[in-house]
Amino acid sequence: MATKQAAQSDSYKWVMLLAYVLMSLGIWTSWFAQAPLLHVYWEPVMHVSLATGGLLLSLPGLVAIAMAVTTGRWVDTVGVRKMMILSGILASIGFGLRPFFIDSFVANAALTVVAGYGVCILTACLPSTMIQWFGHEKGHTFIGIGAGSYFMAAGIGILGTANLFPVLGAKGALTVWSCVIVAVTVIWTLIAKDKTGLPHHERAPFVAEAKKIMQTPSAWLMLVYAIFISGMTVAVMHLLPGEMIVARHLPPPMAGTVVGIFAIGMGVGLAILPAFAGGVGVKKMSIILCVLTLLVWVAYMVLPTWTPSTLLLFAVVFGFFFEAPWATGLALMESMPGVTPANIGVAAGLWTMFVNVGVFFLPLICGGIVENTGGSGASGLLWTILIGYGLGLLAVLPVRDSRAEAAKAKAGAA
Secondary structure, three states: OHHHHHHHHHHOHHHHHHHHHHHHHHHHHHHHOOHHHHHHHHOOOOOOOHHHHOHHHHHHHHHHHHHHHHHHHHHHHHOHHHHHHHHHHHHHHHOOOHHHHOOOHHHHHHHHHHHHHHHHHHHHHHHHHHHHHHOHHHHHHHHHHHHHHHHHHHHHHHHHHHHHHHHHHHHHHHHHHHHHHHHHHHHHHHHOOOOOOOOOOOOOOHHHHHHHHOOOHHHHHHHHHHHHHHHHHHHHHHHHHHHHHHOOOOOHHHHHHHHHHHHHHHHHHHHHHHHHHHHHOHHHHHHHHHHHHHHHHHHHHHOOOOOHHHHHHHHHHHHHHHOHHHHHHHHHHOOOOOOOOOOHHHHHHHHHHHHHHHHHHHHHHHHHHHHOOOOOOOHHHHHHHHHHHHHHHHHHOOOOOHHHHHHHHHHHHO
């Protein structure tokens, strides 16, 4: 009987993977559905400046800075299922009620803060969900799939709203995404569960767990890595459309399409590439992916002539490599010596907090640098992205992968 129950529990991991991906698709499409409206509704119709309107995308990052670490601890104690239900409820309130307040930017910003905490919970639950159901050895693969669904959803949300707005208007377009987020929340509530039979772990006080996780220089370096790898993602999505319009002479709709394809390329890369870390290790895979990304970006900087077709190809290739180091980095963070099954949520919370430090502040810093180095069409933008992403690569180079080292030592002793 115990063997049969274990087999059923093991097979349910695929249901949980699907349930998590559906939730992330619902939340992230609803979040980034707002992006096209900044240019076609809030700025021209409601007379909200583009900089102020950007808060509708960046406020979830600010919420995560404040709440991510505490949320990770709650994931450890309350469990993934209940926390994800809360995530869906908050996202359904925050993103779902936007159509009823379509004439108020302030109300939309307040609702985005509510939904932003749902986004924070979703991210904090990612490693706990995948490692709980698939184990540490395969966790990086499924963390990549879960994270990949974020950016696929972002691209779908951007492209979807761009096409829905001319037909349905702002209210109608957001109503579509409201229905989506409510539906996936109901699905998660009905089918999701926490894995049974896991060993009980005594949980030390929060501060003690955090100190345990951050006991090595490698853990601190991983948080620096998180800032730059994630922050440059949002900086590129903010700045690249303008660069393509000014320097590459693309019409704005085509520039938006390129960035939407770029986001989908990130999702595909996140879903596929981390699986290869099983053969070379998550640290080496992170370095390889960062180097490949920088090489593609240098090619974009150096080559003088680009057509719309080649820019779309660039968006696919660049996106494919660009964000996958986020997933391998999170898996590497969960391999630090002080991370245990009792505090894995705290580790994820620390990672999420520093990711969102980068997400919120680096686009502002990069935007200021670009404005003072000649604007969107100048090479300062290209160098800013190259240097920012390069700093992430430099941070991961000295990191020690303790789990890989322990496995190597064990194999040598055998």
